[in-house]
Amino acid sequence: MIQSGRRDQILEIVNKEKNISVKQLSSKLGFAESTIRSDLNLLDKQGLIKRIHGGAASTEKNDDFDYRRFENRLNTEHEEKKEIAQKAIEYIDNDEVLILDASTTCYELAKLLANTTLRLTILTNGIKIAEVLKNNPNISIVLIGGILARNSYAIEGDFGVDILD
DSSP: OOHHHHHHHHHHHHHHEEEEEEHHHHHHHTTHHHHHHHHHHHHHTTEEEEEETEEEEEOOOOOTTEEEEEHHHTTTTTTHHHHHHHHHHHOOOOOEEEEOOOHHHHHHHHHHHSSSSOOOOEEEHHHHHHHTTTOEEEEEEEEOOSOTTTTOOOOSHHHHHHOOO
16 A cells, blocks of 8 residues: 555544554554654644554544543553553552542542552642542542632642642
8 A cells, every 4th residue: 555545544544443452453554553653743834633652642633532521532642551550559568648630540540549558648730530539448548629620520720739738
């Protein structure tokens, strides 16, 4: 397949899926990940897609898809986030204090922590993080205050920074 045909296929898939990883594109099209990354970088420079960590996102206007939305971020690179969480939990011991932001990777870690017997204090600006941990009696949750950001379930602002200081 010539490059332009491959790039047309990539563009079509990205626009259909709204966001997709390099690994998924490589698997669908049967080309090396390095080739896919190179094509994505060129398509990004041309403004046809948006290059995101580990993949690409459509630049087509879609009111239903917003990268700030927690649910949309949760489905991007989901397996990789679970792997990171699995590795991170290995470094956590009893009676530690952890700061978890409102990221979906930290959410995956929180899901693992919720099912442990570890005694922890968690500081977070993530409402979803607090929600998933709330039923574990061994975990104390400190929700950092501020302004609730729309659709992201994150509390933001200088107030939270002042609390951490």
